Amino acid sequence: MKAMILAAGFGTRLKPYSLLRPKPLFPVLDRPLILRLMAQLREAGFSDILVNCHHLREQIVARLGGEEGIRLQEETIELGTGGGMRLALDFFGAEPVLVTNGDIFHTIDPARIYRAHCASGADATLVLHDYPRFNNVSVDERGDIIGFGESRAGKKLAFTGIHVLDPHLLSIIPPGIFCNIIDCYLYWLERGKRIRGHVVQGHFWTDMGTPQDYLNLHRVLLTERPFKGPSPFYFGNGVKVEHDLRHRDWLCVGSEARIGRNCRLDRVVVWDGALVPAGTELQDTVIV
Numbered sequence: 157m158k159a160m161i162l163a164a165g166f167g168t169r170l171k172p173y174s175l176l177r178p179k180p181l182f183p184v185l186d187r188p189l190i191l192r193l194m195a196q197l198r199e200a201g202f203s204d205i206l207v208n209c210h211h212l213r214e215q216i217v218a219r220l221g222g223e224e225g226i227r228l229q230e231e232t233i234e235l236g237t238g239g240g241m242r243l244a245l246d247f248f249g250a251e252p253v254l255v256t257n258g259d260i261f262h263t264i265d266p267a268r269i270y271r272a273h274c275a276s277g278a279d280a281t282l283v284l285h286d287y288p289r290f291n292n293v294s295v296d297e298r299g300d301i302i303g304f305g306e307s308r309a310g311k312k313l314a315f316t317g318i319h320v321l322d323p324h325l326l327s328i329i330p331p332g333i334f335c336n337i338i339d340c341y342l343y344w345l346e347r348g349k350r351i352r353g354h355v356v357q358g359h360f361w362t363d364m365g366t367p368q369d370y371l372n373l374h375r376v377l378l379t380e381r382p383f384k385g386p387s388p389f390y391f392g393n394g395v396k397v398e399h400d401l402r403h404r405d406w407l408c409v410g411s412e413a414r415i416g417r418n419c420r421l422d423r424v425v426v427w428d429g430a431l432v433p434a435g436t437e438l439q440d441t442v443i444v
Contacts, residue, residue, distance in 0.1 A: 157270060158248060159202040161193055162317075163258035164210035164231055164240055169366050176444055178212045179364060180258035181219060183427060185377055186392040186410045188219065189364070190258055194226065200267035202254065206247050208240040238335030241326055248323040255337075257317030261373055262361040264318060269354060273320035278352035280321035280341060285356050290314035293353065301351040304338055313353065316361055325349070367442060374425050378406040392428060 167174030173182070180190035190207070197205055208229040209216040220226050229244055241255060254270050264283060273281035282301060284293055294303045294310035302310050319337075325344055329335045341351050360383075364370045378388040389403060392411030402420040409415065409426040416434030426432060426443045 157202045157254070157267075158204045158206070158251070159197045159254040159256065159266070160206045160208070160241065160244060160248075161190060161197075161256055161258045162208060162237055162240060163190060163216060164208045164213075164235070165259070166211045166234075167259070170364065170370070173367065173370075173442055173444060174211075178209065178216060180207075181212075181215055182259075182364060182370065183410055183425075184261060184373065185390055185408060186428060189261065190216075190220070192261070193256065193258060194223070197254075197256075197266055198225070200265065200270075202266065206244055207258070208235075208244065210234060210240075233332075234334055235332075236334045236336050238326070238329050238337040238340045239333055241337060242329040242331055242335065245323055245326050248326075250323065252320050252322055254318070254320045256319075257363070259364045260317050260361065261364070262316065262318075263359045264316065264356055264361065266318070269318060270320055272354055273352070276352055277350070279325060279344065279349040280319060281352045281354050282341075283316045283318040283356055284313040284353045285316055285359070285361065287314035287361070295353045295355075299353045299355060301341070301345070301353050303345070304342065313355065316356070317363065370442065371423065371425060371440060374408050375406055375423065378408065398434075 163180040167179040181188045203225050205225055206227045206229055208231055210231040213230050217228055252273055254266055269283055291312040291314045292305055293301060293313050293315050296302050296310055328343055329340055345351055362373050377383045388406040390408045394412040395409050397415045398417040400418055401415055405423050407421055407424055410428030412428055413426045413430045415432040418435050419432055420437040422439040424438055424441055430443050432443055
């Protein structure tokens with residue numbers, strides 16, 4: 157089975173941090189998010205994975221180059237989700253392919269989604285859930301998608317950023333131009349293709365669209381079941397911390413970070429290799 161991780165975006169809402177690293181390389185508990193996504197796909201049986209990249213792509217190439225079963229698609233111009241997938245058409249072949257955004261953390265089973273799509277007879281399957289902040293996908297009583305946008309009729313659900321599609325749908329996108337994959341789906345809906353909604357429940361999901369989303373993900377992982385461990389304070393390998401560090405609620409410090417004397421850090425993520433000067437007092441932020 158083949159899969160694609162979309163990792164080319166600019167991460168505009170995550171500035172200034174996304175000026176330093178592309179979103180898929182943001183550390184989550186000191187591990188780049190994209191490595192977790194790759195492991196999740198491999199465990200589900202996806203042995204051939206394509207990762208596209210554009211913004212700060214040299215970092216993704218340096219981090220993933222040589223990884224077994226991973227192919228990199230460097231995009232020199234901004235192509236959008238649809239344009240990037242169109243460029244991968246030769247890689248996809250004829251069988252359905254699973255595509256996932258590279259900036260989401262979730263517990264959804266990719267293999268189950270893939271099998272459900274193959275059994276459904278649909279041309280594409282979008283994984284949906286009830287997430288009021290993003291509910292703008294309209295579905296009918298069968299669960300088939302009938303439109304996108306708040307003005308449409310039908311029950312509203314949110315797109316998780318995980319979908320399975322038959323690659324032939326991408327043939328209508330002209331090669332080498334910017335295109336949003338939703339526009340491709342709209343084109344086929346208007347022509348009678350079946351775009352199915354697969355509704356999931358009882359899972360954890362978040363995107364990393366904003367700094368607050370990124371911090372909240374760490375709060376959940378460090379303090380809430382089923383993720384939390386014995387302590388809400390995470391320290392990576394090689395961290396140097398003075399004995400008088402004060403912290404409460406939760407804290408994540410990446411590997412090889414240095415924290416000076418007389419610091420107080422509450423609900424903070426410190427990136428790997430960062431230097432926190434002596435006397436620093438910060439709350440609810442990211443230190444790079």
